[in-house]
Amino acid sequence: MSANRFNAHSALGVGVGLRAPHLDDLFAAPEKLPLDWFEIIAENFMVDGGRPLQTLEQVRSRYPVIPHGVSTYVGSAQGLDPAHLRRLKALVRRIEAPWVSDHLCWGAVDGHTSHDLLPLPYTSEVARLCAANIRQVQDVLEVPFVIENVSSYAEFRASTMTEWQFVTEVAEQADCGLLLDVNNVYVSSVNHGFDPRTYLAAIPAERVAQLHLAGHARFESFIIDTHDAPVADAVWQLYAETLARLGPTPTLLEWDAQLPTFAELLAEAGKAAKLLAEVTAAAAPGAARAG
Numbered sequence: 001m002s003a004n005r006f007n008a009h010s011a012l013g014v015g016v017g018l019r020a021p022h023l024d025d026l027f028a029a030p031e032k033l034p035l036d037w038f039e040i041i042a043e044n045f046m047v048d049g050g051r052p053l054q055t056l057e058q059v060r061s062r063y064p065v066i067p068h069g070v071s072t073y074v075g076s077a078q079g080l081d082p083a084h085l086r087r088l089k090a091l092v093r094r095i096e097a098p099w100v101s102d103h104l105c106w107g108a109v110d111g112h113t114s115h116d117l118l119p120l121p122y123t124s125e126v127a128r129l130c131a132a133n134i135r136q137v138q139d140v141l142e143v144p145f146v147i148e149n150v151s152s153y154a155e156f157r158a159s160t161m162t163e164w165q166f167v168t169e170v171a172e173q174a175d176c177g178l179l180l181d182v183n184n185v186y187v188s189s190v191n192h193g194f195d196p197r198t199y200l201a202a203i204p205a206e207r208v209a210q211l212h213l214a215g216h217a218r219f220e221s222f223i224i225d226t227h228d229a230p231v232a233d234a235v236w237q238l239y240a241e242t243l244a245r246l247g248p249t250p251t252l253l254e255w256d257a258q259l260p261t262f263a264e265l266l267a268e269a270g271k272a273a274k275l276l277a278e279v280t281a282a283a284a285p286g287a288a289r290a291g
């Protein structure tokens with residue numbers, strides 16, 4: 001398979017995370033909102049029935065829905081949880097998901113889950129381990145699996161490569177897609193003192209299936225990836241530059257704490273939609289001649 005299968009849905013547009021406090025506003029909206037799709041936390045819907053699936057079907061009748069996992073833990077040295085993969089596959093089939101994303105991280109040991117997205121040592125050995133796990137996930141799911149770079153606050157002395165080299169090596173070995181979280185790149189760049197543009201320029205463009213944007217909390221010498229605020233100006237700038245490099249790419253605004261009103265969320269997503277529309281217009285056939 002060629003790598004460009006990961007941007008087969010490049011025109012999907014801008015989405016937001018589906019969050020319970022916004023459901024009433026969503027369903028009360030008289031017509032289609034200025035929004036293209038929703039991302040769901042996969043684990044919240046990996047059930048056999050009941051209210052979550054009814055809600056999901058209601059949303060799906062109006063918008064595409066993409067599942068985003070938080071506990072596949074492809075960095076686990078203990079292998080993957082077969083029951084988790086079975087439930088994830090059932091969800092993927094139920095909602096006809098075009099792809100599934102999760103994080104390049106670890107988070108569980110001996111059956112105990114930390115509920116954190118923990119960073120990995122950036123070594124060839126760990127890259128091989130992650131790639132083997134990702135290949136197993138892809139074999140089970142039968143749709144493209146897309147891996148997200150996490151934000152981090154600590155580094156391992158054992159690392160022998162940069163994060164962007166590691167992400168690229170894993171993606172190439174696993175032959176998987178990438179969910180490039182522009183805010184996470186920025187957060188880690190400040191916390192670890194690298195140039196975010198070096199990172200973003202090194203990521204293989206043909207593998208990027210999706211982008212994430214989010215707000216963060218800035219302290220004097222570090223940043224915490226809080227997802228509780230509007231997107232920072234520096235991240236908007238990096239997003240615009242990333243779109244210019246990649247072309248139109250599905251984009252998801254994450255906002256998980258201190259939730260704004262649904263109208264405020266849509267307004268923030270609208271900023272991404274404006275930038276995405278500019279890049280889409282520039283990429284359209286004949287755009288250069290149109291002046």
Ligand SMILES: [Fe+2]
Pocket residue numbers: 148181184212254
């Ligand atoms: Fe993200």
